[in-house]
Amino acid sequence: MTGTFVNSGTIIAGSLIGISLGKRLPENIKKIMMQALGLSVIVIGLQMALSGKELIAMIGCVLAGAIMGEAIDIEKWVERMGEWLKARFRSNSSTFVEGFVTASVLYLTGAMVIIGSIRDGTVGDPGVLYVKALLDGVASIAFASSLGIGVAFSALAVFVVQGGITLLAGKLLFLQDPNVLNAITSSGGILILGIGINILELTKIKIGNLVPAVFLAIIWALIYY
DSSP states (O other): OHHHHHHHHHHHHHHHHHHHHHTTSOHHHHHHHHHHHHHHHHHHHHHHHHTOSOHHHHHHHHHHHHHHHHHHTHHHHHHHHHHHHHHHTTOOOTTHHHHHHHHHHHHHSSHHHHHHHHHHHHTOOOHHHHHHHHHHHHHHHHHHHHHGGGGTTHHHHHHHHHHHHHHTGGGOGGGGSHHHHHHHHHHHHHHHHHHHHHHTTSSOOOGGGGTHHHHHHHHHHHHHO
């Protein structure tokens, strides 16, 4: 669990730094920072999505996952959690929920979550999660400077999900199969691309409702290969 503890800590630290900086930054500077971050996230998402060997299959998983997620309305439940946290800690931030949802999905979508958590849980090597912690911490500075304290609370989601995978690592070794990781990376990349589009405010995509696509991609890879 060492890697997850560190990862959660860097998200909180980065968020606090970002909030402190955000209070001092003019609105035009914060706006251009978010635009730069949005473009960067889009590039990362495209790179991940296009790295897949079976892009058509991944698109199918995203479409099926979107239908499932919309039927369940996962985004609504994540937003409710964000609203509960906002009320529980008496935050008056108008972007609390947006920051919580955006950061949580971004930090939990990708192969590093799987690889890092399993390696930490099986052989006690938190190295991958340390690298992820650094990346998430830096991203939290940029996010929190504009979206506020909600970003810091994404550390809770990271702690629960990554910690859970770490504790169950011995039973989840199949997730380290290269074909499964490739499917996770490709489908996750499409979700991250959507996050970048949301950051740029080009439209509003319910990223939370696309999350089932990652699980469908895992199932597809296990069956197909």
